[in-house]
Amino acid sequence: MRYLAHRTLHGALILFGVSIITFLIPHLTTSPEAIAHQVLGIRAQPSAYKLFIHQNYLDRSWPQQYWHWLWGLLHGNLGLSYNPNSLGVPVKGLIGANMWRSFFFVVPPTIAAVLVAIPLGLFQAFRRNKPFDYAATTAVFVLYSTPAALLCVIMQQYLTQSWVPVLHPQGTVNTNAQEVSGAAFPWYMLHNFEYFVLPMLALLLLTVGGLSRFMRGSALDTLVQDYVRTARAKGASTSRVMFRHVLRPSTIPVITILGLSVPVILSGALIIEAAFNFPGMGILTVASTQLNDIPTVLAITLILSFATVIGNLLADVCMVLVDPRIRFEGRK
Amino acid sequence: MTIVQPGQPFQGDDSDRADYLERLEPDAFATTAIDSDHDLRFGELPPDGAPPGGDGGNPPEGGEVTGSGSMIRQMLRVFLQNKLAVASVIYMAIVTLACFFGHYIYNPNLDANAALSGTCFNSSAIGYSGPSTAHPFGCTSGGIDELGLIFFAGKYSLIVGYLSAAVTMTFGVAYGIISGFRGGWLDTVLMRLNDMFLSIPGLYLILLILTVIGRSPTGLILVIGGTGWFGVARLMRGEALSLRDREYAQAVRAMGGSGTRIVWKHILPNSMSTAATAGTFALGDSILALTALGFLGLGLAPPLTDWGTMIQNGSNDFGSGSWWEIWPLGIIFILFVLSTNYIGDALRDAFEVRLQER
Numbered sequence: 238m239r240y241l242a243h244r245t246l247h248g249a250l251i252l253f254g255v256s257i258i259t260f261l262i263p264h265l266t267t268s269p270e271a272i273a274h275q276v277l278g279i280r281a282q283p284s285a286y287k288l289f290i291h292q293n294y295l296d297r298s299w300p301q302q303y304w305h306w307l308w309g310l311l312h313g314n315l316g317l318s319y320n321p322n323s324l325g326v327p328v329k330g331l332i333g334a335n336m337w338r339s340f341f342f343v344v345p346p347t348i349a350a351v352l353v354a355i356p357l358g359l360f361q362a363f364r365r366n367k368p369f370d371y372a373a374t375t376a377v378f379v380l381y382s383t384p385a386a387l388l389c390v391i392m393q394q395y396l397t398q399s400w401v402p403v404l405h406p407q408g409t410v411n412t413n414a415q416e417v418s419g420a421a422f423p424w425y426m427l428h429n430f431e432y433f434v435l436p437m438l439a440l441l442l443l444t445v446g447g448l449s450r451f452m453r454g455s456a457l458d459t460l461v462q463d464y465v466r467t468a469r470a471k472g473a474s475t476s477r478v479m480f481r482h483v484l485r486p487s488t489i490p491v492i493t494i495l496g497l498s499v500p501v502i503l504s505g506a507l508i509i510e511a512a513f514n515f516p517g518m519g520i521l522t523v524a525s526t527q528l529n530d531i532p533t534v535l536a537i538t539l540i541l542s543f544a545t546v547i548g549n550l551l552a553d554v555c556m557v558l559v560d561p562r563i564r565f566e567g568r569k
Numbered sequence: 570m571t572i573v574q575p576g577q578p579f580q581g582d583d584s585d586r587a588d589y590l591e592r593l594e595p596d597a598f599a600t601t602a603i604d605s606d607h608d609l610r611f612g613e614l615p616p617d618g619a620p621p622g623g624d625g626g627n628p629p630e631g632g633e634v635t636g637s638g639s640m641i642r643q644m645l646r647v648f649l650q651n652k653l654a655v656a657s658v659i660y661m662a663i664v665t666l667a668c669f670f671g672h673y674i675y676n677p678n679l680d681a682n683a684a685l686s687g688t689c690f691n692s693s694a695i696g697y698s699g700p701s702t703a704h705p706f707g708c709t710s711g712g713i714d715e716l717g718l719i720f721f722a723g724k725y726s727l728i729v730g731y732l733s734a735a736v737t738m739t740f741g742v743a744y745g746i747i748s749g750f751r752g753g754w755l756d757t758v759l760m761r762l763n764d765m766f767l768s769i770p771g772l773y774l775i776l777l778i779l780t781v782i783g784r785s786p787t788g789l790i791l792v793i794g795g796t797g798w799f800g801v802a803r804l805m806r807g808e809a810l811s812l813r814d815r816e817y818a819q820a821v822r823a824m825g826g827s828g829t830r831i832v833w834k835h836i837l838p839n840s841m842s843t844a845a846t847a848g849t850f851a852l853g854d855s856i857l858a859l860t861a862l863g864f865l866g867l868g869l870a871p872p873l874t875d876w877g878t879m880i881q882n883g884s885n886d887f888g889s890g891s892w893w894e895i896w897p898l899g900i901i902f903i904l905f906v907l908s909t910n911y912i913g914d915a916l917r918d919a920f921e922v923r924l925q926e927r
Contacts, residue, residue: 527866
């Protein structure tokens with residue numbers, strides 16, 4: 238438990254640092270005037286620039302600005318949008334339901350990917366250098382080298398309703414989806430799964446591509462351990478060796494990798510959201526970037542870093558559950 | 570590091586198992602590419618300061634010489650034995666040369682204004698030409714020759730890709746080696762900072778920077794390169810950490826050599842193997858990042874273009890049947906990234922020459 242407490246503290250420290258870094262990146266690289274020009278356009282009155290700069294705290298020193306922003310964050314206020322179409326609207330309202338929709342979009346394929354990647358890697362390791370292993374390794378390697386965008390475009394083109402009748406002919410997510418809010422969204426996804434099969438499958442494939450090679454490698458490492466040889470020597474069946482002796486220890490590195498790949502999965506989800514027009518954080522970020530809406534992108538980046546830290550923490554918890562040694566050793 | 574990559578699985582059978590176990594020992598990995606002429610298993614000191622090329626260092630004296638020729642030659646031999654990696658190098662060279670110099674041989678007019686008077690539009694159902702003798706890869710819906718556009722966009726995609734990878738490696742190697750070599754509180758601070766950067770999803774970090782920076786080639790190189798080095802830094806730090814306490818580094822210190830000398834003469838040359846491998850993967854990653862940006866409409870601003878923007882534009886026409894806007898480019902692209910991954914794997918094996926030569 239001390240180990241987990243230590244990791245939690247570490248996570249909190251990381252988050253605090255991330256908030257400083259992400260805040261400084263846009264605020265130190267441009268001047269308040271440049272931001273005001275970008276947001277209000279070049280034809281606005283000079284007084285409007287001044288008002289905008291003052292209202293958004295841009296005329297203070299950066300520690301003051303940061304403190305103001307952090308104080309707001311701690312009180313659930315994510316700042317005001319710079320988007321010309323929704324100028325001054327609280328970012329919290331803009332992000333709102335998008336966050337939960339993205340959450341429900343990312344989590345199921347990630348769990349499914351682990352459930353696919355672990356047996357896949359295990360079987361590959363047991364059939365090492367056999368046709369199955371070669372085919373799977375090649376497929377995973379190609380998948381790993383395919384840009385998410387291209388994968389989505391190809392899936393949209395070829396996995397159509399005529400091939401897979403459960404799909405919706407539209408190919409992208411229903412526009413009604415953006416009116417469904419947080420808690421109701423899982424039910425909405427279940428009832429309209431014909432829209433969500435493809436984007437979730439795309440995320441599943443990308444994540445499997447990243448994970449199964451590690452599972453294969455880690456299972457290969459485990460296979461040459463002495464206790465596996467002993468188990469085989471005493472006549473344990475292949476399936477018993479596979480599930481009793483190899484599965485658990487080789488899962489440990491995969492859990493670490495999964496924790497570390499949360500940022501990669503989120504980046505991949507961004508592109509899939511854009512390709513399938515899924516109303517989530519990804520699309521909002523892209524739109525906000527194009528409109529120089531710094532507060533919105535800042536808030537989203539911070540939320541997703543938070544998700545990453547939580548993901549790493551969950552991976553640590555899983556490690557403790559899978560690997561009993563960690564409970565006693567802890568880490569300095 | 571104890572993970573066997575899919576490109577180069579453990580080859581051989583039970584007879585090689587002991588050999589394979591040896592590979593898995595942490596020490597075997599730590600001593601990777603230190604000196605191929607000496608077998609560290611028997612506790613021999615490697616010659617002081619022999620850089621990988623063998624130039625300038627002491628000639629190897631004593632010990633078992635397990636292979637012939639210089640280390641570079643040995644590594645080259647192992648690398649050349651890997652047919653797939655050699656094919657990947659050739660493929661990457663061809664694509665790079667074609668993108669940079671292809672327009673000397675095949676030079677259609679890519680100007681959007683000239684498109685109207687060009688031969689791309691025809692009376693077919695979708696209104697523009699597919700693959701034909703005049704346009705080997707067909708045309709885009711805007712009336713621009715696809716092959717010419719692949720060369721043009723490829724030139725800028727590759728420029729951004731190669732230079733971003735260079736930026737990534739420069740930052741990552743410097744940061745990691747300083748952190749690992751200095752150690753102490755500086756190491757703690759730098760690595761905590763690195764943890765923070767690693768917790769920010771890469772693409773989101775790039776988008777955050779792009780809210781304030783323009784989409785010029787230089788801007789994108791700095792953004793992609795500047796956000797890609799965190800993993801490399803961590804890798805290089807581990808490498809520096811394991812190299813700085815080796816006997817030869819201690820010997821330099823004992824003889825009064827400065828820290829700078831140890832870094833330049835010993836740590837840097839000896840960690841080049843890890844760096845080269847990481848650099849190859851960095852190239853693939855930065856090209857993938859640029860493609861993602863292009864697809865999101867945030868790639869190189871017009872009149873320049875990149876492969877991601879082409880995929881975005883092609884995806885709009887794909888549904889009406891113009892497969893030639895996606896497939897040729899897609900295959901060229903996937904093979905290119907695949908090549909970087911294969912070469913990275915092969916390099917890693919080649920640098921483990923000492924382990925393979927047994």
